[in-house]
Amino acid sequence: MQLDMIVTLSVLAGAAALFVSGKVRSDLVAICALVILVLFDILTPTEALSGFANSVVIMMIGLFIVGGGIFQTGLANIVSGKLLKLAGTNETKLLVTVMLSTSFIGAFVSNTGTVAVMLPIVISLAMSANVSPGKLLMPLAFASSLGGTLTLIGTPPNMVIRETLAKNGIAELTFFSFTPIGLVCLALGTVLIIVFSKWLLKSRTDEDGSRSGGQSVHHLAQRYSLTGHLYRVQADSKSGIVLKPLKELSVLQQYGIHISEVRRKTSHKNPFFKTINGEMAGPDTVVMDQDILYVKGTFQQVEAFAEDCGLTLLDHQATERVGGAETDGYASAENGIAEVLIPPNSKHINQLIKHSGFREQYSVNVLGIQRKGEYVLHGLKDEKIRRGDALLVQGTWKNIAVLSNEQADVVVVGQPQETAASMPLSHKAPLAGGIMALMVALMIADLFPAVISVMIAAVLMVVTGCLRNMDSAYKTVNWESVVLIGGMIPMSVAIEKTGAASLISQGLVDSLGSAGPLALLAGIYFATSTLTLFISNTACAVLFAPIALAAAVQLGVNPVPFLFAVALASSICFAVPFSTPPNALVMSAGRYTFMDYVKVGLPVQLLLGVAMVALLPLFFPF
Incomplete structure (x- = not known):
């Protein structure tokens, strides 16, 4: 097991180095990493291919198709025109408008679904305002994650800590229990993202498609x-x-x-x-x-x-x-x-x-x-x-x-x-709007799993003619992003399977538990935040929630701030493109490199972490 852990971490480090260099396509790096883990018998073939059967990957494909229908019918132009009237062509006002509207939607719909709805709208908005889409799309992805911190259903980690607290009879979190700290997180995050994106993101021009x-x-x-x-x-x-x-x-x-x-x-x-x-x-x-x-x-x-x-x-x-x-x-x-x-x-x-x-x-x-x-x-x-x-x-x-x-x-x-x-199918724009509204309603009502709601909307986009045919639907999918996420999901399986994740988390508690609750809170937050770079935010929350609870009980302090630290750190993951589906969704459209996420996302993630560690005890005293 020790050898397997060393190989897994080495493959992860090598993949990260290649991502940073940008000399090899990210999807090829992900597939190569997957093959190496299978060759060393760390993952079975079934485990290696599980990422491509994961509901997140299937949902991403469906969301690309839904977004293509919104764009192809000209609905994106209509909505972006309304936003343009509201914000004007000032880049800062556009950023604020995009981020706040995205965060509001993200409070009630999955961040992946939020980005899929907003992506074609924001691209059209950028073209209308003569602003590079690359200036708006990364903030869009980050804002969808910030919006998830506002409500109980905003992101899966919120549900995970609610279940953990309720199961142990400690607290019963309501729909808006997350809203106060979430609003602070949103305000600080919006300011930081605007500052860093305006400073570090370069304008990228693309040629007119028609x-x-x-x-x-x-x-x-x-x-x-x-x-x-x-x-x-x-x-x-x-x-x-x-x-x-x-x-x-x-x-x-x-x-x-x-x-x-x-x-x-x-x-x-x-x-x-x-x-x-x-x-x-x-x-x-x-x-x-x-x-x-x-x-x-x-x-x-x-x-x-x-x-x-x-x-x-x-x-x-x-x-x-x-x-x-x-x-x-x-x-x-x-x-x-x-x-x-x-x-x-x-x-x-x-x-x-x-x-x-x-x-x-x-x-x-x-x-x-x-x-x-x-x-x-x-x-x-x-x-x-x-x-x-x-x-x-x-x-x-x-x-x-x-x-x-x-x-x-x-x-x-x-x-x-x-x-x-x-050319846009303008006469189909109302129909595309109805399908998009249906998808959002199904997600909010939770009548079906989110992936099924998305697939229903994707199929309707094709059969109603919002996309001309299946070939048009396939062309809307960015397969590089899909393969990247599908290839990296099994990496989390390898990290957990070899014991690397539990070793890191347990060592953290052992080393910081004696330093006091604030130090332990910081350690749990940043350990969770670090792990989100490599495994899904839901997996991070599942892994760290019981550890945070046990550590708080052992110290004899209120577990609630520690569980909230896990939820927030799991949601605020901006530093790499494959940490969340929204980050991957905008990578191609914004023409970003791996280092763009590091330059903008990493400082935002770190500074927000410092702020959350300092503020959580004020909202939820030890």
Whole structure:
């Protein structure tokens, strides 16, 4: 057993060194450590693979899928917009807003579930505020753990010490017994995390995910100044164009404008699940009551069209959604824009746009021409296509993909299918919100194990179309984080199995018991805190709760502060990415290294520990 303990601790030290160096992928390090423990017969194959069957790992996969649905439907953009109005673009205000809202949710929902809900929202918020997501995501993970200290159900260690105290007839902890010390912990932790994260976390930029040949949809719309010529008008029952197909209206010939898209509500009965359906405007499109038309032209042209036809001009310009991947009126999950190059041997050279057949043959509209660095946006139907022109076209993503196959006469820049896959399914946002609310409600009600509640939500995200298909669901999962956690969970089994954990904890009590209750309290707190770096917080609480109780009884002092020290130290574990699932969940999205957690999380964890050791006797006297 002594040899097994030495091997286990050596493997743990070697893995930690490789994590710190960052030269080897963290998931590969975890798997290699696992294999070594099996080869030395410290773990059985079943024990080694137990991490991948652990409910935490399965729950992480489900939560990635739920988060993907929230992001893909644009719900994250909507919620982040509300938070942005509340906090503005000031980085410190954003940090405070994110941390306090996350902590509040974390008081009632598991920290893993809290981070899964907030992760896509905070990424969208960071993009909208032009702040690096890396500045917000680590504080998000830490705040979810701080929120767990506020209530009895906030984190499993709280339940463990409640059970230990109740079983021994010492105290009966209520739902809010943790709240006073938890609020102090939250306040101090929030200040410390903000200070250290602003000081030590570097800004990390990532490229826009919705691309069209190296240029995002948003960038294309900006470059062609589309939104400077895009307006919204709404029809009602008195409008002269209602129930008429667009081909009968001759709006292009009469007003010189182009109707690019028609959007209408598809449900009026259920106030929670109203959706907006957008469709490309074609000759046979019939205008209905309350339809919103996206119209391209000068303001004077659009105003004349609206007055003559009894339409309401909704705004002076239809603005782009800067915070998301969607550009109103030109790009959505169904429709999009793309740039098309005209090769030298194209049959379209010297053809007028109106005779080129783009609309008739490919069902796409030409919105603009880039010619020698200049942009032609008006009078397009009478413009000749010239050698070297680039055309901006709009159509369904499917039709743009078909156009990309016609490489003899046109060359579509980029990959339309990939761009389409990145566009938000905005009409599904209310549904995604309902599924997320259902997941939170099931977790709070505790009708099922948390992992089952998460899996229900993940399945619903796919079957209801909030994610396009199972392939999309799989792509939302960060497998490096999953393998890292799955590989490190059996490490805790090895530490306990070889006796290393019990040896450390018992030695602590033997050495500090004679130094007085405060010294023993500090020893138990920091021993628990240290062990959270290597085994789960629940396992730490289970291991140290009886030791803390026995030590307090032996000294003849109140065991409650010692048990609270175990619960708090088990929850406040920030120094390594694999100490809690939330830390692992944000690692990839924030583009963090192992050392980022050490630089920010370790000082916060140590300083909070010092504060908790000093304050616990004030809340729970010896």
